[in-house]
Amino acid sequence: MNHGPLIFLGILVTFVMSWWGLIFAPQMQIGVQQNASLVDGIYPRPRAGLAEQGHHVYVANGCVQCHSQQVRQESYTFDVVLTAPGTNNEIVIRALGKIAPGINAGAVAAAATDQKPQTILTNVPQGVADDAQARLKKAGATAKTLFIPLGVDIARGWGSRLTVAADYLYDQPVQVGHSRLGPDLANYGQRAPSTKLILEHLYDPRLTMDKSLMPAHRYLFETKPVGKKSSPDALALTGKFAPPAGHEVVPKPEALQLVAYLQSLRASTSLFEAPASPAPQP
Amino acid sequence: MNGSTSSSVSTTPAAPTPACIDSSARILLLPIVSSLVWLVISSVLALIASVKLHSPTVLADSSWLTYGHTRPAANDAFVYGFASQAGLAVALWILCRLGRNTLVGGLPIAIGSIFWNLGVTFGLVGIFTGHTTGFDWLEFPKAGSFILLASYGVLGICALLNFRARQPGETYPSQWYILAALFWFPWLFTTARMLLVQFPVRGVMQLAVSGWFTNGLFTLWLTSLGLAVLLYFIPKISQAQLFSRSLALIAFWSLAVFGGWAGFYRGLPLPAWMISTGAAASVVLLVPMLATVANLWLTMGQGTPAKSGLLGYFKYSLIAFALCGVFAVFNAFIPQLRLTLFGEGVEQLFLYGFVGLALFGAIHYLAPRLTGQENDKFVCWSGMASTFGILLFAAAFLIGGILQQKRLIDGSVPFLDVMNKTKMFIRLSTLGVLLLVIGNILTLARVLLLVRACCQACCSSCCSESKPSVKLKPAGAAR
Amino acid sequence: MKDVKSTSMTEAEPSVRSGATYLSMWVLGLLGVLTWWAFSYVDARGGHFNSMVYAPYGSTNQLASFIPKDETGSAFARGKMVYGTYCGNCHQANGMGAAGIAPPLAGSEWVLAEGPNRIIRIPYLGLTGPIKVSGVEYNMAMLAIAAGGGMTEQQVADVLTYIRMDWGNKVAAPLVTPEQVSKVLAEIKARTDPMTADELLKLPALVP
Numbered sequence: 019m020n021h022g023p024l025i026f027l028g029i030l031v032t033f034v035m036s037w038w039g040l041i042f043a044p045q046m047q048i049g050v051q052q053n054a055s056l057v058d059g060i061y062p063r064p065r066a067g068l069a070e071q072g073h074h075v076y077v078a079n080g081c082v083q084c085h086s087q088q089v090r091q092e093s094y095t096f097d098v099v100l101t102a103p104g105t106n107n108e109i110v111i112r113a114l115g116k117i118a119p120g121i122n123a124g125a126v127a128a129a130a131t132d133q134k135p136q137t138i139l140t141n142v143p144q145g146v147a148d149d150a151q152a153r154l155k156k157a158g159a160t161a162k163t164l165f166i167p168l169g170v171d172i173a174r175g176w177g178s179r180l181t182v183a184a185d186y187l188y189d190q191p192v193q194v195g196h197s198r199l200g201p202d203l204a205n206y207g208q209r210a211p212s213t214k215l216i217l218e219h220l221y222d223p224r225l226t227m228d229k230s231l232m233p234a235h236r237y238l239f240e241t242k243p244v245g246k247k248s249s250p251d252a253l254a255l256t257g258k259f260a261p262p263a264g265h266e267v268v269p270k271p272e273a274l275q276l277v278a279y280l281q282s283l284r285a286s287t288s289l290f291e292a293p294a295s296p297a298p299q300p
Numbered sequence: 301m302n303g304s305t306s307s308s309v310s311t312t313p314a315a316p317t318p319a320c321i322d323s324s325a326r327i328l329l330l331p332i333v334s335s336l337v338w339l340v341i342s343s344v345l346a347l348i349a350s351v352k353l354h355s356p357t358v359l360a361d362s363s364w365l366t367y368g369h370t371r372p373a374a375n376d377a378f379v380y381g382f383a384s385q386a387g388l389a390v391a392l393w394i395l396c397r398l399g400r401n402t403l404v405g406g407l408p409i410a411i412g413s414i415f416w417n418l419g420v421t422f423g424l425v426g427i428f429t430g431h432t433t434g435f436d437w438l439e440f441p442k443a444g445s446f447i448l449l450a451s452y453g454v455l456g457i458c459a460l461l462n463f464r465a466r467q468p469g470e471t472y473p474s475q476w477y478i479l480a481a482l483f484w485f486p487w488l489f490t491t492a493r494m495l496l497v498q499f500p501v502r503g504v505m506q507l508a509v510s511g512w513f514t515n516g517l518f519t520l521w522l523t524s525l526g527l528a529v530l531l532y533f534i535p536k537i538s539q540a541q542l543f544s545r546s547l548a549l550i551a552f553w554s555l556a557v558f559g560g561w562a563g564f565y566r567g568l569p570l571p572a573w574m575i576s577t578g579a580a581a582s583v584v585l586l587v588p589m590l591a592t593v594a595n596l597w598l599t600m601g602q603g604t605p606a607k608s609g610l611l612g613y614f615k616y617s618l619i620a621f622a623l624c625g626v627f628a629v630f631n632a633f634i635p636q637l638r639l640t641l642f643g644e645g646v647e648q649l650f651l652y653g654f655v656g657l658a659l660f661g662a663i664h665y666l667a668p669r670l671t672g673q674e675n676d677k678f679v680c681w682s683g684m685a686s687t688f689g690i691l692l693f694a695a696a697f698l699i700g701g702i703l704q705q706k707r708l709i710d711g712s713v714p715f716l717d718v719m720n721k722t723k724m725f726i727r728l729s730t731l732g733v734l735l736l737v738i739g740n741i742l743t744l745a746r747v748l749l750l751v752r753a754c755c756q757a758c759c760s761s762c763c764s765e766s767k768p769s770v771k772l773k774p775a776g777a778a779r
Numbered sequence: 780m781k782d783v784k785s786t787s788m789t790e791a792e793p794s795v796r797s798g799a800t801y802l803s804m805w806v807l808g809l810l811g812v813l814t815w816w817a818f819s820y821v822d823a824r825g826g827h828f829n830s831m832v833y834a835p836y837g838s839t840n841q842l843a844s845f846i847p848k849d850e851t852g853s854a855f856a857r858g859k860m861v862y863g864t865y866c867g868n869c870h871q872a873n874g875m876g877a878a879g880i881a882p883p884l885a886g887s888e889w890v891l892a893e894g895p896n897r898i899i900r901i902p903y904l905g906l907t908g909p910i911k912v913s914g915v916e917y918n919m920a921m922l923a924i925a926a927g928g929g930m931t932e933q934q935v936a937d938v939l940t941y942i943r944m945d946w947g948n949k950v951a952a953p954l955v956t957p958e959q960v961s962k963v964l965a966e967i968k969a970r971t972d973p974m975t976a977d978e979l980l981k982l983p984a985l986v987p
Contacts, residue, residue, distance in 0.1 A: 019549070020471050022463060022479060029480045029556055033487060033520075036560025040512045041491065044574060047830035049505040078430030080368020086639055090567040093835050094845075144844070165845055170636070173711035181569040182833050183504040191434035191496065192506045194569065198639040198708065199353070201715050223356070231719050233352055233367050234360035291831045293845045398792055472795060535793035545795040546803040554810055572834045573825035580817035587810045594802060 048183045054289055061287050064188050065279070072279025075272045077191060079235070086195030087204040089177030089285060091169040094293075096147040099135035103127040104158030113157040114138065117150040127159070135162065164295040165288075177205040178286040179294035185285040200232055207284040216277045217269050218253055225259055238273040241265050315400045315467060322669040324402035329670050329751055331389040331413040332663055336744040338381025338420060343737040345374035350730040354723050364428045372439045373427045379437060379517070380448065381420045383655050384485070385413065387525035388455050390662045391478045392462060393670075394532050398475055399466025405458035412454035419447035433497050435510045437517055445493055449486065456482050473548040474528040480556060481524035488516040504569055511578070515563025518647075519585065522655050523555070526621065527592060529658040530614055533665065534596045537611045540603025543595050551591035558584045565631055565638040579632040589625035593618060609680055613661025616687055620653030620694075627698075636708050641722060642701025649694040652686070652736060660686060660743055667747045671754035678742040685739030693732030700725025851940065851954045858941025861934045865924055866942075874946040881919070882912040885946035894985030895939050895955045899963040902926075902935055905973035923973065932957040932964070959986045 019025060053060040065073065076082075098117075103110055107127060114123035118138045130136040138161065139150055147163045154161040167179045181204050186192045195202075210216060215226060221239055223230035239253070241261045251274075252266040261267050269277075288294045316324070349370040351358055359365045396403050403409075423444030426432065432439040440448065459482050463475065492513035495501050501509060535542045542548065562585055564570060564578030596618055605611050627646040631638040660682070668674050700722045707718040826832025831839050846853075863872070870876050874885035884890050889898055889912065905923035909916055925935050936955045943953040963986060 019476060020469070022460075025471075025476055025479050026483060028553070029483055032553075032556040033484060033560060035557070036512070036516075037487075037491070039561065039577070040574070041495070041509060044508045044571075044830075045501060045505055048503065048508070048571065049501050051503065051830070077434040078432060079363075079366060080372055080427075080432065082434065083368045083371045088567060088569050090635065091835060092635075170709055170711050174715065180833060180835075183569060183571075183830075185504075185569065186507075187503040189503065190500050190506070192504055192510075193434060194504070194507050196436060196639065197644060198636070199641075199719065222360075227716060229716055229720050231353065231356055231723070233356040235366065236361050237363040237366075290842060290846075291833055291836075293842065400792075470795075472793065532793055542793060542795040544800045544803060545797050546800065547806060548795065550803060550806050550810065566834065569833070571826065571828075571830045572832050572836070573821065573828045575834060576821045576824040580820045584810070584813045584817050587806060587813060590809070591806045594806070598802075 051183055051187065053187060054184050056287070056289075061184060061289065062187055065282050068275050068278035069282035070279075072275035072277065072282075073189070075276040076193065076279055079276075082193040082195045084197060084199035084232070085201070085203045086198050087181070087202065087283070088194050089169075089171045089179070089181045089202060089204045091167045091172060091180035091292075093168045095141045095166050095168055096139075096144055097137060097164040097166055098139040098142070098147050098150045098161055099137050099164060100126060100130040100154065100159060100161050101132050101135045102160040103130050104160070106158050109157045110154070110159045113153050113159070117153060130159075141166075162295075165293045167292075167294050171202060174201075175209060176202040178208075179288070179292045181285045182289065182292045184289055184291070203280070203283055204285045205283065207281050208286055210281050210283075213277050213281070214253070216280060217273060218255075220273055220276065221253060221255075221267065221269075222259055225255070235273075238276070239267050239269050241267050316402050318397065318669075321396050321400070321402055323672065324406070325393050325396055326670050326754075327403070327406040327410050328389045328393055329667070329747075330410050331385045331416070332667065332670075333744075333747060333751060334413060334417050335382045335386035335389070336663070336740070336747055338377050338385070338417075339740045340737070340744055342374045342377035342382060343733065343740045345370045345377060347730065347733045347737055349374055350726070350733045354726040354730065363430075369428050369430075369432075372432065372436075373424050375437065376427065376439055377420065377424060378651055378656075379522070380423070380440070381417075383522060383525070383651065383659065385416055386659045386663060387481075387522070387529075387655070388459065389413075390529060390659060390666065391481070391525060392455075392459055393666055394474050394528060395459060395462045395466070395478060398472050398532070399463065401462065401465040401467065404461045404465050408454050409458050412451040412458070415447055415451035416455070419444045419449075419451060422447060435492075435496050435506070435513075437514050438492055438496065438510070442497065445489075445497075449489060449493075452486060452489075456486065472532070473542065473545075473552065474532040476552050477524040477528040477531070480552075481521055481528070484516065484520045484524065488513055488521065507568065508570060508574065511563045511568070512560070515578075516560055518650060519555070519559045519562060522650070523559070523621075526617065526655045526658045527551075529662045530596060530618055530621075531592075533610070533658075533661060534614050534618070535599050535603070537614070538600050538603030538605045540599050543598040543602065547591045547595040551588040551595065554591070555585070555588040558588075562628065562632070566633065566635055567639075582628045582632040586625055586629065589622060593622045609683060610661050610665055612683060612687070613657050613664070617654050617657035617661065620649055620657065620690070624650045624654060634705065637701065637705045640701040640704040640708065641697040641725065642705060645694050645697025645701055648697065649690065652690040653694060656690070657686060660739075663743065663747065667750045671750040673750050673753040673757065675746060675750050675753065677749065678746040682739045682742035682746065685735045685742060689732045689735030689737075689739055691732070692735065693729045696725040696728035696732060700729075851944075854937045854940040854954060855944050857934075858937035858939070859945070861930070861938040862941050865930065865934075866938065874942065874948075879919070881921070882910065882915070882917040884942050885948060887912050889979075890942050891948055891950055892984040893950070894952075894983070895943070895959065896963065896984055896986045897979045897982055898939060899935065899955070899960055899986070900967055900974055900979070900982075902930065903964065904967060904970060906975070906979075907973040908975040908977075910976040920973070932960040936960050962986055 053062065110127050111123040114121065114126060121138060126136045126138065139147065151161045151163055169180070171177055172179070185204070186194070218225045219227075220235045222234040222236065223232040224234070243264055244266045248266050249268050251268050253269070255261065255267055286294065288296075348359070348365060349367055352365075352367045352370070363369075392403065392409070419440075421444075423440030426441035426444055427439050431441040433441060459478070463479060492509055495509045496506055500506060531542065531548070558581050561581035562578050564575050566575055566579065568575060600611075600615065624646055627642075627649070631643055631646060637643065664679050703725075704718060704722050707713045707721065824834070826836070826838060829839055831842065836842055869881035870884050871881070874883060876883035892898075901921065902925035903923055904926070906921040909918040911917075924930065930938075936957045936959065939955040940953055942948065943950050943955070
């Protein structure tokens with residue numbers, strides 16, 4: 019350990035190992051990953067122009083310091099739903115009785131359609147679900163097995179499945195985040211309220227949520243005097259949030275871009291590495 | 301002499317005395333003072349950010365001062381402006397003292413330091429104006445980083461030259477860590493900038509590079525600087541020999557081998573193998589942590605410390621280092637913990653509690669020797685303010701984070717309630733940051749006073765030989 | 780709390796006690812144990828270093844077992860590959876065909892007919908003479924690419940399912956089964972001449 023070059027050699031070798039393992043090898047795996055080709059097109063789709071600009075606004079304002087974009091999943095389970103009762107009602111009802119003794123087989127068989135699938139079994143292991151599906155097929159009915167991801171984030175409504183590499187293919191920089199001082203936004207587009215409400219939230223979160231800790235982003239808006247008519251974009255603010263008399267609050271282009279970006283955030287499509295079934299229609 | 305003579309060192313007759321080395325290294329005051337200025341700026345920004353966390357309506361009209369800007373600015377100002385710069389300066393001084401050579405390359409170091417400050421300035425302005433890169437600990441835009449890297453090149457080469465200029469003999473563990481750190485930082489920084497900003501890799505691969513870089517920055521670069529300081533000062537002030545060379549060797553090489561692999565935690569959208577590797581590595585990294593802590597703790601036990609309040613700095617720094625190693629394992633395995641205040645708390649405990657306190661102690665030791673003046677003002681107060689500040693801050697965030705994690709895991713608690721219940725802890729942490737600001741200002745004040753006394757002594761002795769230097773202790777040789 | 784300088788401490792540099800200690804052996808032992816644990820942990824939880832495996836899943840086999848036994852979906856995937864091999868050269872990967880080579884399949888009313896009865900015959904018998912597709916008349920000859928065992932019934936069924944689903948084509952029941960293909964094959968067993976557009980139009984769209 020008394021020769022600089024030898025120490026350097028040792029450090030070089032050990033460091034190159036971690037570089038190889040965590041940079042080079044992953045680049046060969048996920049770095050070259052392409053869009054997934056699914057039944058209804060490629061996934062993910064590139065963002066529309068306004069949303070892409072909004073991504074830059076998101077980065078520039080450091081939203082990532084409070085918001086994460088990573089949905090976690092702890093486990094999964096299976097449900098079985100009936101989509102078509104077939105023609106032989108008696109046999110189907112008998113089969114249903116064997117599979118799920120607790121349900122009202124007659125009513126379920128009568129009501130089941132493709133648009134209104136009826137749940138037969140919930141929270142069962144895969145073997146049981148496959149068995150049930152096979153029995154119903156034999157009886158002439160059509161049943162589907164739904165794959166249900168489970169997790170705390172999913173229970174909170176933050177997403178319908180875990181987020182994977184494919185969800186971030188068009189992000190540069192990827193804003194996965196390191197802190198949950200605010201809710202997770204990976205799938206925000208699916209639960210986002212109207213544009214107006216999002217703008218009000220950005221202007222001052224206390225408008226829509228009294229106890230919110232999110233900083234007000236009033237600098238994304240412009241308070242200007244009202245012209246002959248008020249602008250169509252102007253926010254409807256009342257009480258202590260209202261601008262001074264004769265003025266209106268109008269969102270700047272950055273605000274609109276940011277809203278478009280937030281509305282475009284989605285990570286719920288079922289993929290090979292992250293399966294998820296669409297929920298049965300109510 | 302308390303048995304603290306060096307072993308097997310054959311000094312040439314011309315080996316300079318410590319006093320001689322110190323006066324040759326006077327230029328190191330430039331990076332030290334500028335790093336302390338950045339320290340104060342960083343803590344003020346951290347205070348603003350901390351206030352905004354629990355009182356979001358304060359200063360809401362300024363786009364510069366939004367939390368999304370002040371938090372990364374405070375972080376980067378601390379890591380690049382203070383920790384890296386002061387770390388390099390202290391490392392240079394340690395290399396000179398251990399190598400028994402006078403400082404090589406005073407002018408390049410000064411130029412490098414000036415441009416380093418320029419780079420950090422550009423970087424911070426870039427963050428405030430929204431030109432951030434979007435990656436943690438790497439937010440400086442291209443202009444700032446390029447200048448930073450270029451000035452690091454100058455400073456790094458000077459450090460290597462200083463290592464080469466050493467007297468023949470056995471190397472001391474601090475020198476291994478400094479040498480390693482000098483190579484690790486430019487590789488980490490350049491790779492990260494190349495693959496994230498210049499020629500960005502696609503998709504979540506950026507997360508892999510960013511995670512690898514952040515881990516390297518903390519576990520390799522900053523840890524090495526901190527450990528170099530602790531391994532040098534603890535035996536010195538305790539007046540004992542470092543307990544075991546073999547323990548130091550094991551610690552160093554296990555850190556080198558496994559240090560680069562940690563950094564990924566459960567739940568990230570990365571393939572399972574990367575997460576498992578990161579989590580497993582963070583467990584194995586307990587070994588270098590334990591080896592170093594055992595080594596230094598036993599050293600302290602064996603020695604009779606000099607009457608110096610400075611040992612406190614290094615002792616608490618060591619404790620913080622140990623805690624961070626353990627908490628890193630929690631972060632990697634307990635779900636969602638990394639994403640709560642706990643994760644931020646561990647980061648700040650590492651930065652202020654380990655690296656910060658170690659460098660504060662080193663600067664308080666160095667400054668009188670470099671300036672040749674003596675001034676005990678504020679050492680005690682700044683030490684107490686810094687220690688209590690980080691204690692309060694870390695405790696608030698760590699405990700608040702654990703409670704936040706429990707409520708996050710419990711799906712029945714609405715998110716708004718999760719955050720509102722941690723408000724009290726955030727308020728406590730603001731108090732902690734306030735104490736840190738005070739401590740930092742006191743440290744800066746003390747060093748500035750020393751520099752002022754040094755300048756006055758220099759001016760008065762060269763301006764007129766006849767006038768006696770009044771009220772100043774002579775710029776005497778440190779014994 | 781005076782500064783060091785004013786005490787009588789020497790400014791000697793720190794030094795190290797040489798020689799190994801028992802403590803070092805313990806630490807080395809701990810390092811060995813933890814390294815062994817780390818490797819077995821990554822082995823168990825690492826999804827065999829496959830980039831498609833994310834926690835909580837264990838392997839790609841497990842993921843494959845979750846794919847719903849949805850016939851239409853898998854027929855689409857298989858058919859896409861068949862299309863690439865047999866049809867894409869002329870009808871193009873985007874289904875738009877090319878002037879002088881092949882008419883388009885995207886938006887073609889022949890493909891979008893209620894059933895596949897007409898289009899099953901085309902790969903087995905070929906097509907000759909003028910044919911109007913989306914208002915444009917084409918007059919080329921298509922070879923009987925599937926005849927004489929050129930393609931299996933499953934492949935023909937899959938590729939016809941695929942063309943009825945991709946490029947924006949949407950029909951109510953896109954799935955074409957090998958059974959339907961067999962039924963049509965039984966009907967045209969005796970014939971070897973290529974079909975013409977008029978003959979095809981006389982047939983029903985649905986497979987009887």
